[in-house]
Amino acid sequence: MEQLVRHHLGSDLSSARRDAAAFLDNIAGEDEYEGGDRQNWFARWKQIGDDHHVLGDLNLKVGAFAEAAEAWLCALTAFEIAKRLVNETDPQSEDVSAKVDGGIQRFRSPHLQKLEQVKIPCSEQADLPAYYLRAGSRDLPSSAVICISMEQETGATLLGRLLPVMTGRRMSALVVSHGDVSHGSRGQAETLLSHCLDYLAVRPDVDATRIGVYGEGLSAALATEFAASDDRLAAAVCDGGLWHWARIVASVAWMTRNTDRAVDHDVMSSRRKRILRRLRCPVLVVAGGRGIVNVSEALKLQADCMAACIDLELAIPRIISCPGREIENFVIADDCVFGWLEQKLARSTAPQPMSPRKRDQ
Structure with a gap:
């Protein structure tokens, strides 16, 4: 499982989604899913999302708009994984939802116009x-x-x-x-x-x-x-x-x-x-x-x-x-x-x- 959440900030969206799908498929039956280890998985995927957000913002500043969009899409995928690792009533879920909202607003950038x-x-x-x-x-x-x-x-x-x-x-x-x-x-x-x-x-x-x-x-x-x-x-x-x-x-x-x-x-x-x-x-x-x-x-x-x-x-x-x-x-x-x-x-x-x-x- 460890290698499935190890990320590379230079990876493209298709790779990020393959990693996300593989993580979900392999989480079944994992003893480490319960308790503190599940919180660790949540924290890692949330961090992956945060890192991709930062990368996207840096790319936007230098005018690399396509690269910025791809990093933000990777972030949204990571946050979606994180959301599914905690209960909807958990305050951490609200925090991730707020990050998703922030990610959506990035796509309203006049440089992307999408x-x-x-x-x-x-x-x-x-x-x-x-x-x-x-x-x-x-x-x-x-x-x-x-x-x-x-x-x-x-x-x-x-x-x-x-x-x-x-x-x-x-x-x-x-x-x-x-x-x-x-x-x-x-x-x-x-x-x-x-x-x-x-x-x-x-x-x-x-x-x-x-x-x-x-x-x-x-x-x-x-x-x-x-x-x-x-x-x-x-x-x-x-x-x-x-x-x-x-x-x-x-x-x-x-x-x-x-x-x-x-x-x-x-x-x-x-x-x-x-x-x-x-x-x-x-x-x-x-x-x-x-x-x-x-x-x-x-x-x-x-x-x-x-x-x-x-x-x-x-x-x-x-x-x-x-x-x-x-x-x-x-x-x-x-x-x-x-x-x-x-x-x-x-x-x-x-x-x-x-x-x-x-x-x-």
Whole structure:
């Protein structure tokens, strides 16, 4: 384990992410993970992040802007590892989160001109705050992804994790928080997310025919409802309707007081597919880990979709079991998800409507 956290400040981002993934994969079963040794790992990764921040700032002073950005991205990856080594209630976690916020602000440097804090115009309420990470230009518009953080997570927290994985992918990202889009009446989230899509569709650096959505945790269910309501989306990383389906099943069982576990599998399969047919873009369902999607239900859904020739793929993140907790290998999981989005959005040839088209529910 020692060599996996020994860092070289001259290393590039790809090397830093390989080291991070290797560390997470090898932490399982380590006796030294518990107690004071776990604190040592936390302190080391935090120090790696701090050192890369310093290196990035030095590079910025001498005008080496690309090198500065790469060092800051390495720092964000290191801080993400550190966060996962302590509990969310630990004061040290707040300290690392503050460092992530500081790292994000570095990318708002006028020398980089990649990150903006924007307001999405909404007729129903106050403007929606968001981060916009630009990849394209007027001459070469890029694809774009609306990214929704998981519940009880800020947009900045998600952005700090995604900045390194988005680099070099030629995809722009609009990052919003779950709390900002999930409140209000039923259907309000879809309306707010459609405003996000409106915003992206008129930007000259975005190809309006290649916009996707990505939701984490309960936001995966929001992403499903959004994809079902707006035809303009070209790809969706969502829950495939499984959260909604699980609530229906639980509600029916409660109302009927049905304790019989025997079910009509053909009926269940048909209803699962009915939900998916509302989504006319390619779908990726992420099951297990910190998400809301059960792996066994996701496998059933995937089998149903294969039989019906519905474009749905399944991703199951690698979860590392440690004493008293589980840690997701976010490096590999994020590369998988955004590699899929990059591929699907590159292939899209969807029409470019000027306004959202609501489907019949």
